[in-house]
Amino acid sequence: MEQGEYSLSEREFSRIKERVYRVAGIALSDAKRTLVVSRLSKIVRALGLPGFDAYVDYLEKGASSIEEQDFVNALTTNLTRFYREDHHFDHLRDYVGTLISTKPRGTRLRIWSAGCSTGPEPYTIGMDLLAAYPELKRWDFKILGTDIDTAVLGKAARGIYPESELTGLSAARARPFEHLGDGTVSVPAAVRELVAFKQLNLITDWPMKGPFDAIFCRNVAIYFDKPTQGMVFGRFGKLLAPEGFLYIGHSENLGSGGDGFRLVGKTIYQSRTGAKREAA
Numbered sequence: 169m170e171q172g173e174y175s176l177s178e179r180e181f182s183r184i185k186e187r188v189y190r191v192a193g194i195a196l197s198d199a200k201r202t203l204v205v206s207r208l209s210k211i212v213r214a215l216g217l218p219g220f221d222a223y224v225d226y227l228e229k230g231a232s233s234i235e236e237q238d239f240v241n242a243l244t245t246n247l248t249r250f251y252r253e254d255h256h257f258d259h260l261r262d263y264v265g266t267l268i269s270t271k272p273r274g275t276r277l278r279i280w281s282a283g284c285s286t287g288p289e290p291y292t293i294g295m296d297l298l299a300a301y302p303e304l305k306r307w308d309f310k311i312l313g314t315d316i317d318t319a320v321l322g323k324a325a326r327g328i329y330p331e332s333e334l335t336g337l338s339a340a341r342a343r344p345f346e347h348l349g350d351g352t353v354s355v356p357a358a359v360r361e362l363v364a365f366k367q368l369n370l371i372t373d374w375p376m377k378g379p380f381d382a383i384f385c386r387n388v389a390i391y392f393d394k395p396t397q398g399m400v401f402g403r404f405g406k407l408l409a410p411e412g413f414l415y416i417g418h419s420e421n422l423g424s425g426g427d428g429f430r431l432v433g434k435t436i437y438q439s440r441t442g443a444k445r446e447a448a
């Protein structure tokens with residue numbers, strides 16, 4: 169039995185696993201029992217419920233949409249950092265350099281960070297590309313950051329982080345951040361203006377039509393089972409521009425969703441088909 173105020177029976181754990189899989193596609197392994205107890209106990213206590221069975225009953229019968237969202241937010245894993253798996257940003261920089269040298273000024277450029285957590289991934293994309301190509305300010309350049317978790321999206325939209333999140337970055341990568349004098353740093357306004365954050369559940373319908381020149385979906389599908397991974401990756405293929413790139417996490421692979429892609433680098437895939445170029 170787990171430590172703490174509430175014990176989690178096998179049946180309760182199964183009900184929680186079934187629910188988070190159904191609503192978010194997250195496949196919790198048996199190793200996540202302790203995590204489930206520690207993350208959900210606070211909510212059960214705050215609701216004044218006797219235990220996890222009563223909590224799942226409550227979610228299924230009487231919970232508000234905020235309370236349903238709290239359940240999902242509690243069970244996501246949001247680990248992220250600036251310039252994580254940084255060879256992807258080097259590759260993207262080269263690709264955008266090619267676009268800049270071959271397309272007219274003002275061309276549309278769209279990048280999607282799917283499962284962006286608190287924002288370091290889309291902000292790294294913006295910071296890195298603006299530093300390399302200041303002329304992008306005159307392009308129709310936008311970055312979309314989406315996540316299922318509304319709590320992380322709030323942090324992402326603020327663009328303010330503890331100074332400790334810059335630890336390990338080179339001086340050149342840390343320089344653009346503005347120190348606010350209270351132990352926090354802010355992403356520069358010019359970069360924040362490029363990024364829009366929206367809530368999006370990857371296992372439901374997507375409102376965007378694309379095409380995207382690049383999609384980052386890194387360390388997100390790792391929480392899904394194989395069929396869900398295949399479905400999500402396959403759908404990215406349909407939203408990518410011809411020649412667009414998909415970047416996935418280092419421990420991930422496309423599985424059954426890989427038909428529309430060819431591998432061009434370490435966890436970097438290029439669309440074989442691509443969406444037709446049309447306004448999003």
Ligand SMILES: C[S@@+](CC[C@H](N)C(=O)[O-])C[C@H]1O[C@@H](n2cnc3c(N)ncnc32)[C@H](O)[C@@H]1O
Nearest residue numbers: 192244247248283285316317369370386387388
């Ligand atoms: C470990 S973080 C990865 C963040 C970033 N991509 C990176 O690599 O640093 C995984 C993110 O996926 C999100 N996520 C999990 N299931 C999701 C779903 N069904 N739809 C959208 N986002 C989801 C979580 O909320 C979490 O913020």
